[in-house]
Amino acid sequence: MILFKGDLYHSKDQEIILNQLEDEINKTRRTKMLNPEKVIVALEKLGQSIAEGEFDALISQLNIEGIEKHIDIILMSLKRENIEYKVKTELGEHYFDIQKTDPPFNQKKLWIRPMPLGTLLHIAAGNIDGLPVFSVAEGLITGNVNILKLPQADKGLSIKIIKKLIEIEPDISDFVYIFDTPSSDLHAIKKMAEMADGIVVWGGDAAISAVRQFAPVGCKLIEWGHKLGFAYISGYEDKEKELTALAEHIISTRQLLCSSCQTIFLDTNSQEELHAFCEEFLPYLEVAADKYPFQSIDVIAERTLQKYYEKLDNIISGSAIRNDRVYKGKHCSLTICPDKNLELSDMFGNCLVKGLPRSELFSTLRKHKGYLQTAGLICQRERREELTDLLARSGVVRIMRAGDMSSAFCGEAHDGEYALRRYTRIVNIQ
Amino acid sequence: MKYRSLLFKTSDPFDTFNTEELFVKAVKENSKYQYDNCPEYKKILESMNFKPDFIESYDDIQKIPFLPTLFFKNHNIYSMPSYKMIKATSAGTKGKFSNIGFDFTGLLCGLRMVLKIGKWRKLFSFIPANYIVFGYKPHRKNKTAVTKTAFGATLFTPAIRRTYALKYKKGKYVPDLEGIVKAIEKYSKSRFPLRFMGFPSYTYFVLKMMDERGKRYKLKKGSKIMLAGGWKQFYKEQVEKEVLYKLANKVLGIEEEDIIEFFGAVEHPILYCDCINHHFHVPAYSRVIIRDVESLEPVENGKIGLVNLITPMIKATPILSVVTDDLGILYDGEECGCGILSPYLEIVGRIGLKDIKTCAAGAEELIKEVKL
Numbered sequence: 001m002i003l004f005k006g007d008l009y010h011s012k013d014q015e016i017i018l019n020q021l022e023d024e025i026n027k028t029r030r031t032k033m034l035n036p037e038k039v040i041v042a043l044e045k046l047g048q049s050i051a052e053g054e055f056d057a058l059i060s061q062l063n064i065e066g067i068e069k070h071i072d073i074i075l076m077s078l079k080r081e082n083i084e085y086k087v088k089t090e091l092g093e094h095y096f097d098i099q100k101t102d103p104p105f106n107q108k109k110l111w112i113r114p115m116p117l118g119t120l121l122h123i124a125a126g127n128i129d130g131l132p133v134f135s136v137a138e139g140l141i142t143g144n145v146n147i148l149k150l151p152q153a154d155k156g157l158s159i160k161i162i163k164k165l166i167e168i169e170p171d172i173s174d175f176v177y178i179f180d181t182p183s184s185d186l187h188a189i190k191k192m193a194e195m196a197d198g199i200v201v202w203g204g205d206a207a208i209s210a211v212r213q214f215a216p217v218g219c220k221l222i223e224w225g226h227k228l229g230f231a232y233i234s235g236y237e238d239k240e241k242e243l244t245a246l247a248e249h250i251i252s253t254r255q256l257l258c259s260s261c262q263t264i265f266l267d268t269n270s271q272e273e274l275h276a277f278c279e280e281f282l283p284y285l286e287v288a289a290d291k292y293p294f295q296s297i298d299v300i301a302e303r304t305l306q307k308y309y310e311k312l313d314n315i316i317s318g319s320a321i322r323n324d325r326v327y328k329g330k331h332c333s334l335t336i337c338p339d340k341n342l343e344l345s346d347m348f349g350n351c352l353v354k355g356l357p358r359s360e361l362f363s364t365l366r367k368h369k370g371y372l373q374t375a376g377l378i379c380q381r382e383r384r385e386e387l388t389d390l391l392a393r394s395g396v397v398r399i400m401r402a403g404d405m406s407s408a409f410c411g412e413a414h415d416g417e418y419a420l421r422r423y424t425r426i427v428n429i430q
Numbered sequence: 431m432k433y434r435s436l437l438f439k440t441s442d443p444f445d446t447f448n449t450e451e452l453f454v455k456a457v458k459e460n461s462k463y464q465y466d467n468c469p470e471y472k473k474i475l476e477s478m479n480f481k482p483d484f485i486e487s488y489d490d491i492q493k494i495p496f497l498p499t500l501f502f503k504n505h506n507i508y509s510m511p512s513y514k515m516i517k518a519t520s521a522g523t524k525g526k527f528s529n530i531g532f533d534f535t536g537l538l539c540g541l542r543m544v545l546k547i548g549k550w551r552k553l554f555s556f557i558p559a560n561y562i563v564f565g566y567k568p569h570r571k572n573k574t575a576v577t578k579t580a581f582g583a584t585l586f587t588p589a590i591r592r593t594y595a596l597k598y599k600k601g602k603y604v605p606d607l608e609g610i611v612k613a614i615e616k617y618s619k620s621r622f623p624l625r626f627m628g629f630p631s632y633t634y635f636v637l638k639m640m641d642e643r644g645k646r647y648k649l650k651k652g653s654k655i656m657l658a659g660g661w662k663q664f665y666k667e668q669v670e671k672e673v674l675y676k677l678a679n680k681v682l683g684i685e686e687e688d689i690i691e692f693f694g695a696v697e698h699p700i701l702y703c704d705c706i707n708h709h710f711h712v713p714a715y716s717r718v719i720i721r722d723v724e725s726l727e728p729v730e731n732g733k734i735g736l737v738n739l740i741t742p743m744i745k746a747t748p749i750l751s752v753v754t755d756d757l758g759i760l761y762d763g764e765e766c767g768c769g770i771l772s773p774y775l776e777i778v779g780r781i782g783l784k785d786i787k788t789c790a791a792g793a794e795e796l797i798k799e800v801k802l
Contacts (some may be wrong), residue, residue, distance in 0.1 A: 125789075226789050256788040281761050301723035301736055301757060302781040308726065308753075315477045316470050316505060331724070344790055 001180050003159055006166045006173030011180055014188060021177060022195050025119055025145050028174040034143045035117075035171070040083050043137060047078030049164060058157045062129050064255070073408050074130065082410055087141065089411040090418035101428075111429040117220065118197030120423060123149050123189075123211060124158075125203035125216035132158040135200055138177060142423040147192050148178045183210070190214050198222055198423065222422050224415060227258035227373035228342050230361035231402055233277075234267035234358065234387060235380035238418055242378045243284045245403025249376065251288035251332065255347040258415075259374035259398065259406040262345040264334075265356035267379075271336075274355055278327040278334045281353075289331040289349050303346060342368040358390065365394035373415055376402035431535065434742050438539035440714045443546045446772040449714045450488055455740070458485040458744035460750050461494060465750040468509040471748040492719050492728050496738050496751040499697045502528035508747055515746040518696055530696050531746035539743050540699060543715055547703050548586055551690055557652055558588040559627045560617040562610060564628030564636070566603055567594035583627040583656055583692075590622060595632050606711065610636050614647070614682075623652035624682075630657040630674065630691070637677045648683035655684055657693035671708060693777065697752045701773070709766045709774035716741045718775050720760045731760050734778060755781050 002009040004017050005024070049055075050071065064070060076082055089097065110422045124132035132148055139146040149160055159178050166173045180189045183190045193199060193309060198220040201211045208223050215221055236242050246261065250420075253260040266277055294300065327334040332349035340360065345352045356364055372395040379387050391399050397416030400407070433456035440449050461482035464471045475481065478495045485491065506529045508515065515531035548554050563583040568581055584592055593613040596603040614636070617624045626633060633655065640772040653679055671691075678684045678708075693702035693710050700716040712718050719728050720735040729735045737758040740751045757779040 137475060228790060257789055258789040260790055262790065297723055297734065298757060298779055298781050304723055305498050305500065305736065305753065305755075305781060309498050312474055312497065312501055313504070315474050328725075347788075347790070 001156070001159055001178075003162060003178035005175065005177075006163075006170065008159070008163070014179060014181060017177075018179075018188060018191050021147075023193075024174075025195060026176075027116065028145055029154070032171075032174060034140065034175050036087070036141060036143065038169050038171055039137075039140045042165055042172060043078050043083060043141075044080050045168045046154075046161065046165050047075050049168075050078070050161075051075055054164070055157065055161065058160060060157070061155060062157065064129060066252075070130075076410075077134075077408075079126055083141065085411050085418065090420040091424065096394070108430070113427040113429055115292055115425050115427050116145075117423050117425050119145045119147065119195055121147045121149065121192050121196035121199045123201045123203070123207070124151050124154075125201060129155075129157060130161075131202060133161050133298070135202065136162060136176060138419050139423055140172060141419050144175070144423055146176050147196065148176065149189060149192065150178060150180045152182060154180070186214065193219060200224070200423075222419075225370065226364045227372040227415065228263075228344060228368065228371040229257070229259045229261050229376070229405055230263045230342055231261045231376040231378060231405070232356075232361070232387065232391070233378045234383055236378060237381050242402055243281055244288075245401070246376060246378065247281070247284035247288040248291065249403055249405050250351055251285065251349050252292045253406050254294065254349070255345055255351070257406050259400075260347075261351065261376055261402075261405055262347075263342055263352040263354055265340075265354055265361075267358050268355050269357050270355065274336045274353055275325070278325075278336060278353055282327050282329045282332070282334055284328045285332040285334070285349065289329070294331065294348060298304075300348065303348060303350075303404070307346065318346060340364050342371065358387070361390055362394045365391075365396065369395050372396050374398040374400060374405050376400055376405040378402050431456075431459060431745060434539060434745075437714060437742065438542045442770045443543070443550060443713050443715075444711050444770045445714050446712055446717070453714070453717065454485065454488050454491065456742035457491055457494070457740065457750065458482055460745065461485060463745055464509050464748040464750060467746050469609075470505065470507045471509070489756060491717065491751070492738075494740075494751045496740075497748065497755050498753045499528060499695065499755060502530060502697055502749070502752075510746045528697055530699075530744075530749060531745055532699070532748040536744040536746065539715075540701075543713070543743075544582075544701055547701050547713065551637065551654075551703050553586040553654070553690065555587040555652055557623065558590050559623045559625045559652065560590050560620055560622065561592040562595070562613060562617070562626045562628075563592055564595045564600070564610070564632035565606055566596045566718075567598055569598045583658070584625070587623075588624070589651075590620075591617075593617075595628065595636075605632065607632065607636055607639060611640060611643075611645075614640070615645070618647040618682075622652065623650040623654070625653060626655040628656075628658065633657060634670060634674050634677070637674070637681050640681045640744060641677060645681060646683075647681065653682070653684055653688065655682075655689045656692065657689070658694070668728075693737070693775075695752075695754055697749050697754070699742050699743060699749075700739070705766065705768040705770055705774075707766050707768045709761075709768070710776070711763060711766070711770045711772045711774045712760075713766075713772070715743060718758075718760050718773065720758060723757075729734060731762050731773060734759050736781070737775070738775070 002011060002014060002017055009017060031079050052143055059067060096113055101112060101113045103109065122132065122135045122139065124135055131149060132154065136146045162176055162178060193215055196219055199211055199215050200222045201208055202224045204226045208225050231246055250261050255262060266274060325336040334353050336353050340354055340356045342365065343352055375391050375396045377387055377391065377399055388399050437449060437452050437456045465475055465482050474495050480493065480495055508531045510531065510533060512531065515533050516537065517529055517531050519527040519529055558683050563584065593607055595607060595608065595610050597606050675686045675689055678689055679717060687706055691704045691708060694700060700713060702710045704710055717740045719738040720733065721727060721738050722735050723727050734755050734757055737756045738751060738753045756777045758775050758777045760773050760775055766774055779781060
């Protein structure tokens, strides 16, 4: 399915549509401007229709665990207050008004005219439902023309929601084009990339490096890659409360999010301390696993069998079997590893535990610079400032309390950046 | 391999009780052979501190290190030089195939088993029949076991003609369901019975197509529908078996007892054939252990888990004890009521991460369906 100027077309018309797309986009960009106020009103109305259940049938097909919580977050993010606050935080007050510079040294003044970056190509990964819409919404708020290449896993929800948005505000129709082009159709994707001033790519390393291969020089790349979250523990303020919060975070997110805790680092070099921690923390995880039971037996079975297979594979290939020590709990586990690397866990309640003294924190995290995002910091009150500073210097961009590692906050940056700034440009006029 | 031969000569194909001692001996014999002739298998057993000599009683069978079918998709391991065996591949899931070697004596044992089970399920007849195969038309490039068994099933009676639903065209298989509908129409006028063999999914699609067009036939006595090969990519469209039975009766006049389902895997080449109540009882040549999805420890009957299948049938590849990608439940034989007392296996699902979404770095490689 293709969405072109507010109407749906069959995928087989892709070639014809792509051939006239540039002319259409040029015409729009030459003659029209999308009023941000209209976009905000439309997004708020869209939120209302989601709240009223217009998309419930499609959403229920997605079969997402804890969907109500996700919808609450989406509804909140579509509210006017949130969008206005986001714009103000990311672009500054009165961004859309034309202003004048006020330079020193009696230099001449210049007009400052904010403009959208131009045309954005969004290559959305299929790993978060609704993400393509979110990405396009950010492009619309900043007034860009948006070409969206849907992920193959998209089950039709994105196109329906954006169609609804256009019904609410027909002005948007010239600013969104959606294609369900498969990733294998490089010819078509390259064509879209050639029209774009920026490519917004969501996904793992493979997706991002694929885009880097074909992105034209001069086209801005806005990469939202996958990340690895971790917890750093150096003493406690309120041990029971903090360990409970960490356990609930690990279990409830299934460790599937960028911000989910994969590895717990303890500020120590002592193996005894690691063992003592596991013995103490495992019951917390078990309680949390009981509170947020994971129903998908097929997923658990797949992970178990995969682990078992890897063990056999190691035996056959003669590769050294890691001297890991596993603390197995009911529906969860902790594994003590001898190394200090930030690493993906087995997920679904199976966390890694490693010793990482403060003195080695910086150098260790630098090795993983592309994957840093969230750290859950648990420490004594008097150490918080020092450790926060160390984490910030090492490249971490979200330093949270352990229980809030995956919480959403109004006005927070995205992977250390204000996305809207990247989707805009400034024109100086004499 | 004297115990293996004795086991496959057992007169009652479902007597798992009186064959237990023999089964244990045959398993031990097989395990010893694999241990001595397959270096990889020996390595695995050694690193798990297991020796074939440990097998003394039935309870020891669960302790034998098992190999997941995934293992055979990534490793070709054999216990014999290749000129001594015949190779077959599994139908590919996620584009990977198991390569399994079979020894000649093992296949003879298999033939004995097929004859015995076929006789019990009244599959043999001297009256010739036409065959519709809802599967692959044999082609020299296709080595999949499912193609071979589908063809094999057309040998239960003399075959007059065979029509295939999946035809090999320009290097790939394409389904030709319209052609099948036409063939059924033609064969229904024949004075000989018509037999169907193959994937349940295609069988169901064709019956549904015919039902929607209002086609009704009454096939000759001796006509049968044999189902095998799983639902594969049509898992989502999986219909309740009863729906299929009713449809077959409505469209073709085939009674429920003439619908036979088979279950098997190239990594466990035992013919599982359903009883009149459509349950897969464990035959004497095989044993099933359901294992907990987390601990891999055996669970009691009635509980869901990973399916561990054990048979001493094959020497050429160490498929003595394998775990499939299926999730299943084993029930006490008496619960069926058909008279067979061996426990029966129900396949209830398949392992997988396909619906899981993640943005944790590296995790998506685990979930192959998620692409750019």
